Amino acid sequence: MRYDVIIIGAGSMGMAAGYYLAKEGKKVALVDSNDPPHIKGSHHGETRLIRHGYGEGEKYVPLALRSQELWYELENESNRKLFHKTGVLNIGTKESTFLKNVIQSAKRYDLNAEVLNAVDINRRWEGYHLNEDLLACYEPNAGVLMSEEAIQAYRELAIQYGADLFLNENVERIDIQSDHVTIGLKDKRLHGNQLIITAGKGTNKITALFEQELPLTPIRKTFSWFQAAEEKYKIGSFPAWSFDNGQAVFYGFPSMNKSGPKIGRHDGGIPLTKGEELASFGSYTEDEEDVTEFAKQTMSETLIHKLGKVCTYTNSPDGDFIIDRFKEYPHVMIACGFSGHGFKFSSAIGEVLSQMAIKGNSTQDISFFSLDRFKQGSF
Known part of the structure; x- marks a missing residue:
């Protein structure tokens, strides 16, 4: 055939x-x-973010908006719940290029977005305890995809x-x-x-x-779920989010089906050699330490690490x-x-x-x- x-x-x-x-x-x-x-x-790992204002550059916005339309269409055709409109809070410092790009792209494409300072954020979502030098752009129409x-x-x-x-x-x-x-x-x-x-x-x-080779680097990445106060961190009470303070980049999700909030680190990771198998979660001390320390610095409650998994990024230069x-x-x-x-x-x-x-x-x-x-x- x-x-x-x-x-x-x-x-x-x-x-x-x-x-x-x-x-x-x-x-x-x-x-x-x-x-x-x-x-x-x-x-794998159940969930992924979908953001519309885009920190990696406004050139991505039309593709993000078309993707959102198609996710809704797939939901209807498959009769599966694939998207949760949790809102996405893009957090950073005033100097954050990522956050500036989010705000600029939201303005250019007339997206539904709101700029908030740390006081606003901590008051609106009790699960946060952000430092006063942080601010964010909140997108209420963005959210979580069930990958x-x-x-x-x-x-x-x-x-x-x-x-x-x-x-x-x-x-x-x-x-x-x-x-x-x-x-x-x-x-x-x-x-x-x-x-x-x-x-x-x-x-x-x-x-x-x-006989072709592309400029690609596979990276071992991890993400974790935490035990936390469900009322503060459950879907409907807490948004999905991204965080970039110029030194580290994290992302996270509200508790879905009482799984607990999920946090991962976007930057860093361990490069993989050809054919190398993914080392299990916990093979490196930073697997748990990075996200646990981040949660301690940014969340109002003590989050207790309960589960971690590994996945792969394939990075272009x-x-x-x-x-x-x-x-x-x-x-x-x-x-x-x-x-x-x-x-x-x-x-x-x-x-x-x-x-x-x-x-x-x-x-x-x-x-x-x-x-x-x-x-x-x-x-």
């Missing part, structure tokens, strides 16, 4: 792309070395629309011809007109099969995404380097990739995600 599109990597971006392509009537094969949703990539539920929804719908899934399969060979590609698995071959690679931390393992075609192989597309802030966009990026495969281009401006910006290699 010859597929219209083969997708290698059926996690956040890949599964979304598979859904949109299959929905458009394309014959799609999704290949993954695991069985998504799973715990070895970047999507694993979302991937499961895309998976079920992609199958309903006719996509074929090849799971727990390692790609051993990629042969690229001028008008098609052949993917070699352990005991089968898949033929496709086009190829999309969304393989996360395994991207360079895949691209090496056709500038922290921006890579979404492009290979110059030598225009029928081979790549989406990677999501640098720990990509999941919220996976609905829109899935749509972008499907449009690129079907129409040749996207309705979204993705020019700033081009491989050309690195000016290295042939790409």
